[in-house]
Amino acid sequence: MKSEGETGTGAGRKARLRASIALVVFVGFAGLLFLIGKERAFLWLKALHVIAVISWMAGLLYMPRLFIYHMDADKGSVQAETFSIMEQRLMKxxxxxxxxxxxxxxxxxxxxxxxxxxxxxxxxxxxxxxLTAVHFYFSRAVKAFQRGQYVRTARFWRLMNEVPTVLMIAIVILVIVKPF
Structure with missing residues (x-):
């Protein structure tokens, strides 16, 4: 009998529960900041924003790598199923x-x-x-891979891996330098 490990439905429920709890705590903390006053809360909200952006960027940079590895797995194989689960959990x-x-x-x-x-x-x-458009494009690709539809090529996903990086660089320069 195969162990569910980290890929079974029970593990998925636990991951969703942990993420939901973290989200409630995060949002609750943000809500409390509003109660302490705008001036004191501003820096805390900025820090929470940076944390959220780092988490989002980590996913945007990792997802195309998962797609590249997924492309190497035979359709319907255990390995392909594992990549599908990883992609879905990363997204959700x-x-x-x-x-x-x-x-x-x-x-x-x-x-x-x-x-x-x-x-x-x-x-x-x-x-x-x-970045949001890239995010939703990746989300559609996750669903396609789950259906066994290997969209695009590994080379395409290597190139797509650069799109969030270029946008991130532009955003950081705009925020820090404020060129116009």
């Missing part, structure tokens, strides 16, 4: 919540600190929209 447990928190906190910070003003901020938001 880390990437979706991190993206949502990045947007929620980022929009609040843009409004509270800058009133949505500044060319650099508009360019940054456009780049984040680009």
């Amino acid at each position: 447990v880390i990437m979706h919540p991190a993206m949502g928190l990045s947007w929620l906190l980022g929009l609040y910070l843009a409004w509270a600190a800058y009133g949505f003003m500044g060319g650099w901020l508009h360019a940054k938001i456009a780049a984040v929209v680009g």
Whole structure:
């Protein structure tokens, strides 16, 4: 009899429960910050935003690597099933919540600190929209791989691995340098 290990449905439920608890704690903590006052909360919210962005970027940078490895697995094999589970959990447990928190906190910070003003901020938001488009493209690919549809080629996924990196570099430069 095969052990469920880290790939069984029980492990998936546990991972979702842990992620849900972490999300509730994270959102609860953010809510408490609103109660302590705007000035004191701002730096905490900025820190939480950076944590969410780092988590989201980790997923955006790792997912194409999983797709490349998945391409090497025979369709319907145990290895392909393992990659499907890894991709699905990465998307649902880390990437979706991190993206949502990045947007929620980022929009609040843009409004509270800058009133949505500044060319650099508009360019940054456009780049984040680009990251979001990449995120949803990856999400569609996860579903295709689960159905046994090997979309694109390993070379394509190697190139796609660079898209979030380029957008991240642009965002960091825009936030730190504020060139316009």
